[in-house]
Amino acid sequence: MDEKIEARKTEHIKIAEEEKVTSEKNFWDDVRLVHQAVPDIDFDSISTETKFLGKRLAYPIVISSMTGGTSRAMTINRNLAAVAEKFKIPMGVGSMRACIQDHSLSSTYSVINEFKVPVKFANIGAPQLVKQGKQPFTDSDIEYAFRLIDATFLVVHFNFLQEMVQPEGDHNARGVLKRLADISGSYPVIAKETGNGFSREACLQLKDAGVKAIDVGGLGGTSFAAIEYYRARNAGDSEKMSTGETFWNWGVPSPASIRFCQDLLPTIGSGGLRNGLDLAKALSLGATMGGFARTLLKGADASYEDIEAVLRQITRDLKITMFLTGSSSVDKISKARKLIFEPLKSWMEAYDDE
Ligand SMILES: Cc1cc2nc3c(=O)[nH]c(=O)nc-3n(C[C@H](O)[C@H](O)[C@H](O)COP(=O)(O)O)c2cc1C
Numbered sequence: 001m002d003e004k005i006e007a008r009k010t011e012h013i014k015i016a017e018e019e020k021v022t023s024e025k026n027f028w029d030d031v032r033l034v035h036q037a038v039p040d041i042d043f044d045s046i047s048t049e050t051k052f053l054g055k056r057l058a059y060p061i062v063i064s065s066m067t068g069g070t071s072r073a074m075t076i077n078r079n080l081a082a083v084a085e086k087f088k089i090p091m092g093v094g095s096m097r098a099c100i101q102d103h104s105l106s107s108t109y110s111v112i113n114e115f116k117v118p119v120k121f122a123n124i125g126a127p128q129l130v131k132q133g134k135q136p137f138t139d140s141d142i143e144y145a146f147r148l149i150d151a152t153f154l155v156v157h158f159n160f161l162q163e164m165v166q167p168e169g170d171h172n173a174r175g176v177l178k179r180l181a182d183i184s185g186s187y188p189v190i191a192k193e194t195g196n197g198f199s200r201e202a203c204l205q206l207k208d209a210g211v212k213a214i215d216v217g218g219l220g221g222t223s224f225a226a227i228e229y230y231r232a233r234n235a236g237d238s239e240k241m242s243t244g245e246t247f248w249n250w251g252v253p254s255p256a257s258i259r260f261c262q263d264l265l266p267t268i269g270s271g272g273l274r275n276g277l278d279l280a281k282a283l284s285l286g287a288t289m290g291g292f293a294r295t296l297l298k299g300a301d302a303s304y305e306d307i308e309a310v311l312r313q314i315t316r317d318l319k320i321t322m323f324l325t326g327s328s329s330v331d332k333i334s335k336a337r338k339l340i341f342e343p344l345k346s347w348m349e350a351y352d353d354e
Pocket of ligand 1: 217
């Protein structure tokens with residue numbers, strides 16, 4: 001592989017595990033579900049089953065795209081895939097640029113085929129759809145990535161803030177939407193942010209381009225401006241460090257992004273989910289599923305048992321929240337009574353006058 005990509009991927013994981021890479025505020029704290037002291041349901045009969053784009057799943061949980069391309073990434077993907085099989089939930093691999101450029105790295109992604117993962121997300125970056133310093137992905141590059149993991153959906157990630165902070169970042173976004181519309185004719189595409197969220201305008205553009213669903217990847221959890229800040233610091237690049245600091249808290253908060261998108265397209269609520277309670281909050285705002293990335297990273301890097309324990313806790317806390325809000329099924333959580341506090345409240349009202 002391109003040595004630069006390999007070093008970058010290793011650094012991203014190390015920094016995400018060891019440094020404070022989250023935005024200053026986690027906006028899930030501004031959503032409060034109201035406790036119902038008389039739920040009148042049996043905890044043991046609560047159903048967490050759900051349907052996402054026609055696929056029946058045991059839990060409304062997505063393992064968000066994170067990695068691939070190195071041997072450590074292969075171990076992480078293997079552990080994640082094993083729990084995806086066990087919990088019958090969808091899983092994404094990280095950006096597949098590495099294996100598109102160097103097929104010898106394919107097994108670090110296709111390792112997930114060793115498990116019965118019910119829904120698999122291939123992953124490519126929006127910046128690579130158009131010409132940068134180098135040539136964009138061709139149709140056959142995309143086909144290669146999609147077939148490699150026998151994917152159900154093609155996730156196209158939008159990470160333009162990260163590209164701005166990265167020393168080696170891609171700067172051209174012109175033509176992405178047009179190319180996305182071509183690709184959406186051939187593959188079921190999910191458009192995903194990586195920590196800065198989608199506005200309603202962006203969601204409308206993506207819907208017009210033909211994407212099937214949105215993964216909001218909003219502000220409140222992992223901040224790629226923060227991750228790139230640490231990389232710039234390690235490289236002694238004070239200009240990029242300063243940009244990372246300035247945009248550390250940039251973006252649309254995850255809960256607001258769900259509110260802006262959920263009536264337009266099926267929506268995965270993600271960005272800053274820490275536990276089953278945050279997940280229930282995302283569902284209560286109209287998300288069809290909730291996506292977890294960094295919360296699962298440390299466990300997946302450690303062992304199958306560790307990651308299984310993290311997911312068991314998330315699913316149990318989801319069920320407890322359902323019980324205490326009187327929600328016997330996933331559909332019913334969207335009716336759960338909730339309060340929205342500032343500053344999220346103002347974000348939520350952004351389009352109310354239009
Ligand atoms: C180490 C790491 C690597 C990531 N790599 C990718 C990637 O390759 N493709 C992608 O779409 N998102 C990637 N993400 C972004 C996550 O999928 C997610 O959108 C973001 O981290 C916000 O979720 P979180 O707050 O739960 O971490 C990565 C996240 C982390 C922590």
